[in-house]
Amino acid sequence: xxxxxxxxxxxxxxxxxxxxxxxxxxxxxxxxxxxxxxxxxxxxxxxxxxxxxxxxxxxxxxxxxxxxxxxxxxxxxxxxxxxxxxxxxxxxxxxxxxxxxxxxxxxxxxxxxxxxxxxxxxxxxxxxxxxxxxxxxxxxxxxxxxxxxxxxxxxxxxxxxxxxxxxxxxxxxxxxxxxxxxxxxxxxxxxxxxxxxxxxxxxxxxxxxxxxxxxxxxxxxxxxxxxxxxxxx
Amino acid sequence: xxxxxxxxxxxxxxxxxxxxxxxxxxxxxxxxxxxxxxxxxxxxxxxxxxxxxxxxxxxxxxxxxxxxxxxxxxxxxxxxxxxxxxxxxxxxxxxxxxxxxxxxxxxxxxxxxxxxxxxxxxxxxxxxxxxxxxxxxxxxxxxxxxxxxxxxxxxxxxxxxxxxxxxxxxxxxxxxxxxxxxxxxxxxxxxxxxxxxxxxxxxxxxxxxxxxxxxxxxxxxxxxxxxxxxxxxxxxxxxxxxxxxxxxxxxx
Numbered sequence: 330x331x332x333x334x335x336x337x338x339x340x341x342x343x344x345x346x347x348x349x350x351x352x353x354x355x356x357x358x359x360x361x362x363x364x365x366x367x368x369x370x371x372x373x374x375x376x377x378x379x380x381x382x383x384x385x386x387x388x389x390x391x392x393x394x395x396x397x398x399x400x401x402x403x404x405x406x407x408x409x410x411x412x413x414x415x416x417x418x419x420x421x422x423x424x425x426x427x428x429x430x431x432x433x434x435x436x437x438x439x440x441x442x443x444x445x446x447x448x449x450x451x452x453x454x455x456x457x458x459x460x461x462x463x464x465x466x467x468x469x470x471x472x473x474x475x476x477x478x479x480x481x482x483x484x485x486x487x488x489x490x491x492x493x494x495x496x497x498x499x500x501x502x503x504x505x506x507x508x509x510x511x512x513x514x515x516x517x518x519x520x521x522x523x524x525x526x527x528x529x530x531x532x533x534x535x536x537x538x539x540x541x542x543x544x545x546x547x548x549x550x551x552x553x554x555x556x557x558x559x560x561x562x
Numbered sequence: 563x564x565x566x567x568x569x570x571x572x573x574x575x576x577x578x579x580x581x582x583x584x585x586x587x588x589x590x591x592x593x594x595x596x597x598x599x600x601x602x603x604x605x606x607x608x609x610x611x612x613x614x615x616x617x618x619x620x621x622x623x624x625x626x627x628x629x630x631x632x633x634x635x636x637x638x639x640x641x642x643x644x645x646x647x648x649x650x651x652x653x654x655x656x657x658x659x660x661x662x663x664x665x666x667x668x669x670x671x672x673x674x675x676x677x678x679x680x681x682x683x684x685x686x687x688x689x690x691x692x693x694x695x696x697x698x699x700x701x702x703x704x705x706x707x708x709x710x711x712x713x714x715x716x717x718x719x720x721x722x723x724x725x726x727x728x729x730x731x732x733x734x735x736x737x738x739x740x741x742x743x744x745x746x747x748x749x750x751x752x753x754x755x756x757x758x759x760x761x762x763x764x765x766x767x768x769x770x771x772x773x774x775x776x777x778x779x780x781x782x783x784x785x786x787x788x789x790x791x792x793x794x795x796x797x798x799x800x801x802x803x804x805x806x807x808x809x810x811x812x813x814x
Binding site for chain 2: 378380395396397398400402404406408409413417418420421422468
């Protein structure tokens, strides 16, 4: 396995958050990380992204990789147009002509070209998050980390943005890590679901997509209830 | 709630008309041109001032004095504001200076300026000491208030530092300055005229206000106030036009 974390431990003072976490991330697949709130999911993402040090353990494959991010909020710069927001992360990574070609190609491919010169304030919450996801895909990376990207959206926008993400994911080969607390979301988007326990977090269950999709509906309900049991503690 | 959503042209006009009515009523009641001149005598004084040979020279001198003083102030506020946000030394050096400027009475500083400086420079200096702290704090606000989450996003996407400064910090500074630009420019104009009234440069609105006061020509004082209001309006109009032309706030 190219991407892997092994025996990750992390404490904040006396509070142990991650306890011997080991996860394999299949290449070009989506791994969903679930767990009760406050169990250290974001801490784990930050360790994988290299912005937080771990106490012990090993991160393999991610260190030399370029990584894209989708956050809970869109994190678009309000005084920059959609195109300028996309340009910002590409500047210095390729020449200007390529940047313009890529932006136009991506916006066209997801039918958002008409919004190219819009400012974030002119877009709905769902549209802003779509641009944020597009920014992650435009960025030349092999790994995409998403930290509860649908959390701030209402139910309608959530489904639209999830479809948008699925379409992009089907077209582009990326290794995705998605943190979510929503079981439906994880089942819909994940090829692998990793369920963490309460603090200090350990891996409680790993479910691969074939296990969910190849079985009958009753089995899916059973898996869902199992995940929910773990999440409820 | 936004200022623009509260603004109502009708109510604003009613307020202006009410002020004029109060002026008419008070001048009739007081019936003393020295204490409270009538609209008629004020307009007469205004016409005399406008027709006087040095009128254009007087107002252009005051406007230019105010503008170049403001530009110097803006330059130093941006420069020192940026330096203080990256240097703890500069930041701490500025604290007592700003405290001094905000707590010492302006008049005390003006008196010192009258002793130390040429009378042409005093009005500019007075404008500077009043407006510099406002612009300096605005520059700092523009730097410190940049959303940390945006900066984190830039770090994760490996956006280089020069791009972060050019595309995030500098626009943030200018957006903050543009929000107070109009009021700072007009405060500077008022302070420059106050400085002129005390230092008496040869061609200046403030000097003429002082002369009218000395001759107890209150209608002349009122007339100059009207001229100052018109200049202030003109500056605001130019500022708005420039903002619209440069599209600095088109994202708002």
